Amino acid sequence: MAITKVVMPKLSEAMETGKIIKWLKKEGDRVNGGDILAEVETDKADVEMEAFGGGVLRKILVPEGDRAPVGAMIAVIAEPGEDIATVVAGASGAQAQGAPGGNGKAAMAGQAGGASPRETDVARPRGGGIERSEARERAGEAREPVSSNDRIKASPLAKKVAAQSGVDLRLVHGSGPGGRIVRKDVEAAHTTTGAGVPQGRVPAPSIGAATGPEFEDRPLSQMRAIIAKRMPLSKAPVPHFYVSSEVAMDRAWELREELNGLEGQPKISVNDFVVRACAIALLHHPGVNASFQGESIRVYHRAHIGIAVALDDGLITPVLRDCHAKSLGQIAIESRDLAERARARKLRAPEMSGATFSISNLGMFDVTEFSAIINPPEGAILAVGTVRKVPVVDESGLGVGRRMMLTISCDHRVMDGAMGARFLQDVKRLLEEPLRLLV
């Protein structure tokens, strides 16, 4: 049987350390792959951590209440008879180095422990959204991303090809001796699974999700390359520009009241309308649903929308995946659930990253209009103001109308003004003819 080193998982892009809130298994408990081992507090949320690899929880290295850097070994799972002394000794040496400053050096634990072929340096967040592959099960090797600081067994050629094709080696299954990653593994990952997407972006399987590739990488045109080079110099690091439009919300407002009057239906907010409209529009304007990748622009074929949720001490943007494939009611239910769990800090790691576009709504604060800062690597963010009653003039004369201001902030490296404007025009039309949101 294998010795499984449980390491502090990296649960968000920015996470450097995690705090063990509670161990749900004691030393000596038998654990199976998938069992919840512990609750971990990160900078953004409390996350349940699953065991990967079965055996007996032989040793807990980080007690409740203590913090450990990402990648540091926090426990050891092994069969009762197995000698874990070397593995544990390797961890404590590394921990002693890294713990005081918490500067992430302890994340080298995997290396110090001497990664033997059968050791799996992983723990995974619950609901990690990564399917177990049959091949991995067979080989008894891990495919879950190991922490970025852990040694990855890969051939020199595999490393170069990975670097050139943007494949994340942590997500590649090695077919060589002892799970060593060789060139063909990287090539296979590049062409079939899109392992270039960091962990959090692997979409959670969801009903109704579109099939086909997650994204495509379009080469930069000459002009785009120049724009891409110059724009950051004018406003580092992301050159923003802003496009605003006023939307007549009268019909959407009526429709919403009508829908919310139906019994047994979820309550739908104005923001849900905006999310739905954006999702539809994003698919028609892939240039807006895009991310600047240095050498190319990654155009997403799915609309994963980040919805900014204000917290007492900050802001979090949970991601509602595959919005284009979700009905208004589904969006309403799921975004409410996300917002509630965000406030309770009970979000799962994959729910906190991987957005292709974001929406920030300050309507509840009676904000007329504002502009938002783009959340890289996304290419744009929509700022939504409150729906207010204003005097309007039409053929019949002066009347009262409901109006809402939308301001989109765009990454100029990815798109130009007209692109942002056309997208906004579409969002406006969808909201002004809201029945389109129901079909």
Next chain:
Amino acid sequence: MAGQTFDVVVVGTGPGGYVSAIRCAQLGLSVAAVEDDRPGGVCLNWGCIPTKALLRNAEVVHLFHRAEEFGIKVSGFEADYAEAVRRSRRVADRMAKGVEFLFRKNKITLVPGRGVLKSATTVEVTGSSGTTTLEGRAVILATGSEPRSLPGVTIDEKRVLSSNGAVRNEARPASLIVIGAGAVGVEFADVYSAYGTAVTVLEALPRIVPIEDEEVAAQLTRIFNRRKIETKTGVKVQSVTASDKGVTVATDAGTFEAEQVLMAVGRAAKVKDVGLDRLGVQMDRSFVKVSPMMETSVKGVYAIGDMAGAPLLAHKAMAEGVVAAEAIAGKSPRPVDYGNVPSCTYCRPQVASIGLSEAKAKENGRAIAVGKFPFTASGKAVALGDTDGFVKVVADKTTGEILGVHILGPEATEIIHEFAVGRTLEATLEEIIHTIHAHPTLSEAALEATLAALGQAIHL
């Protein structure tokens, strides 16, 4: 010994057969090995090993001719070719006995006679003492290959020889035409020429050692011609006529006459009378079709070595033998990497290569970097007085992947292996240049050629 049952019955004990038998035994399987000649097959008895002994003799003769260069005066030395052949036989005998010893050591039952597959688990062996039947849970076929001829040309082993005849031919002809300039052809050309035979090599393809890199072939041609070995390429042989006095070879480029002809036009898999048809074993042209685990279309029947397809090389057969044995023992061996089989020719200077030639690499549409280092710039080669040849490294320009390496020169067949290991580990040019190579060695030329591919050769 009628009706004995084994875990594995191996038919043929050439390099593929004996290695698979030993590996099976190591894995705890009971093994019977069937052989109708001597253990060791063509390789040990008639091919690789005895020809290497002859080539060593040729080298010694060559050094005697060069003695003065080293300040040694030799007067009236005599090179006895018959004795060279006898030495070569002794070497082969010793190696064959070595295989017999290994069989005893590994408790492998050697069954003399000709093995024919009767069912997927039955091999009938007909020997001098009658017929016996062996039962095996699995059968490994390793019957090998035999020299081919051209249509209408009969090999009589008197005027028209095959490599089998040439290797034991104690009577060296005054003149010899070698038809076919592959490894076998150029090695015999080298041997006979060193002993004073006037040798003409005829090759149908545009160059000698046709599977090797063009530059290697071009330089080897120049070296051979300098040594008065005549090479005619792009020549189609029309007929070979033997008479009492000698042999006449008619070609589209004129008529050639010599005392003997050596047919070195390749080898054909021995797949007849093995019992393949009866079992419906699928073929792939003239070879037995096998899976990556070396299993034929009939479950439990494996085929390895020359009969299982190109390249027809002893070391490829050995690698296949190991895969078959481990597959039978229930392990999951890594399949043979056919893209990484070294090719070696032991003429002087030696030729060794692995991977793609420069031309092939270009054909594959890759941006390549080529580094070349001549042995004239190698201190060790100059000290040895063996400065003919070069090391050429072909790499992928963007990744530094080692696509192919081609060596012409002293001990080329030994130097090649650092690249074989490197390619197995997927090392790139950088890993080779970060490896310290001892000075002075011939292997430094490998390092320098690698550096040259990166535009960093020091000694050039």
